[in-house]
Amino acid sequence: MNSSSTTKTILFWMSIVFLGIMLWKLVSTNKPNADNVSYSHFLEMVGRNEIRDARIYLDANSVSVSASRRDSQQRVSTTLSYGDWQDLKERLIDSGATVEYTNQKKDDWVLLLLNGLPLLLLVVFCLFLMQRMRAGAWRGAQTSLPKTHTGIGYDLHRLEYGRPLIIGGIELPFDKGPVGHSDGDVLAHALCDALLGAAGLGDIGTHFPDTDPQWKGANSLLFLEHAKKLLADKNFAIEHVDAVVVTEKPKLGPHFPKMREALAKALGVSADKIHLKAKTNEGVDAVGRGEAIAAHVVATLSSR
Ligand code: MG
Numbered sequence: 001m002n003s004s005s006t007t008k009t010i011l012f013w014m015s016i017v018f019l020g021i022m023l024w025k026l027v028s029t030n031k032p033n034a035d036n037v038s039y040s041h042f043l044e045m046v047g048r049n050e051i052r053d054a055r056i057y058l059d060a061n062s063v064s065v066s067a068s069r070r071d072s073q074q075r076v077s078t079t080l081s082y083g084d085w086q087d088l089k090e091r092l093i094d095s096g097a098t099v100e101y102t103n104q105k106k107d108d109w110v111l112l113l114l115n116g117l118p119l120l121l122l123v124v125f126c127l128f129l130m131q132r133m134r135a136g137a138w139r140g141a142q143t144s145l146p147k148t149h150t151g152i153g154y155d156l157h158r159l160e161y162g163r164p165l166i167i168g169g170i171e172l173p174f175d176k177g178p179v180g181h182s183d184g185d186v187l188a189h190a191l192c193d194a195l196l197g198a199a200g201l202g203d204i205g206t207h208f209p210d211t212d213p214q215w216k217g218a219n220s221l222l223f224l225e226h227a228k229k230l231l232a233d234k235n236f237a238i239e240h241v242d243a244v245v246v247t248e249k250p251k252l253g254p255h256f257p258k259m260r261e262a263l264a265k266a267l268g269v270s271a272d273k274i275h276l277k278a279k280t281n282e283g284v285d286a287v288g289r290g291e292a293i294a295a296h297v298v299a300t301l302s303s304r
Contacts, residue, residue, distance in 0.1 A: 011125045018118040034066050034075035042078040045069070046088075049095045056085055056101035063088075067097070146302040149236065151198025153190035156287070156294040167245060167252065167293070168259030168276065169221045169266065174250050178293060181210035181217075186295040187245050187276075188220035191263065194299035195227045199236045224266040231301065238267055240300040242275045247293040252278040 037045075042065065045051055054067035063085040066077045080088060085101075092099045159165075163177025168187045178184025192204045201207075207230075208215050208223055231238065241263075245252055252259075256276045264271040281288035 007128070008125070011121055011128070015118045015121045015125070018121065022118065034077035037076050037078050039078050039080045039084075042067075042076065043088075043091070045076070046091050046095050046097070051092060051095060051097040053098035054092050054100075056089065056099065058082075058085065058101055058103050146237075146304050148239070149198040149200075149301040149303065151194040151196065151299045151301070153192065153194030153197060153297040153299070154295070155186045155189040155193065156292055157184045157186050158286075158292050159290065165250075165293075166220070167255070167295075169219070169262030170255055170258045172250055172252075172255055176290070182208070182215050182220050182223075183217060185220035186293050187243060187259070187297070188224055188263070188266075190295040190297040191241060191243060191299065192220070192223045192227050194241070194297040195224075195231060195238070195267075195301070198299050198301045199231050199234055201227075201230050201234070221262060221266040224263065228267050234303070236301045236303050238269050238273060238299065239302050240273055240275070241267075241297065242277075242299075243295060243297040244277045244279055245293070245295045246279045246281055246287050248280050248283070248288060248290045252276075 050069050050071060051067045052070040054065055057064045057066070059082075061082060062079055063082055064077060064079045065088070066075060068075050089099055089101070157178030157180050159176040160179050161176050163179065164183070165172045165174040165177040166183045166185045169185065178186060182189075189204055196202055196204065196207070204223060207226065208218075228238075256278075257271075259276060260271040260274040263274050267274075283289065286292040287294055
């Protein structure tokens, strides 16, 4: 049992004990049923030594008496003014009766205190419980909400005649292709960098250096498959990929569905998480002159 449960248990049993005491006090201070008689009649009984014992209840403005008779089980009660109770007490003692008295005002305070304590404990218990629930909800929110990570990737490759043009894992019919150590897939490279960057795992050059002969002419989808494993090891999930491929030619739009499928398969996600766009560079610079191809990618990851 943890400290929270122990505290709750203690508070619960303390409330039960005080409730029990309160009920006992309520019962014990109840005046027993008795036949009500006038004060003068009661004095006559006292004078005839008929009273065996009496309890005098002292209130702020009045005094009441409950007494039992010697010759029967009958109980009688009466009321008198506050100023007469000392005289009555002496008469009862003189008659041989046992006398007890109860200060009602004092007992009222005791009763009020005993009534209030369980309520106070209940309020403290509820406040304590609410505080614990708020703290738990806050901690739950902190632990259950996924964290979002964003990474950006960029790549550019020169284009030369006679090389295969591979973009997004798909070979496109074209008279030029990228120059690169691997297959030169500019989109896959930028995507790989965006994913690694979002996860804080370096960049594509860290994991696949272009000086390593094993990656010469490699299918760049292998890089993405490896990146997927690295992300999974760190409990990252790919939420969204948005990419722009910049090239003058060829038209990329018709090939996007196959590219999305290939990239999604390599990353182990559904294709609807991969979004591709194509732009030209309006004839400006090397890309605009058809001498190079570039890609920009933003990747969003989540982690718990
Ligand atoms: Mg590259």
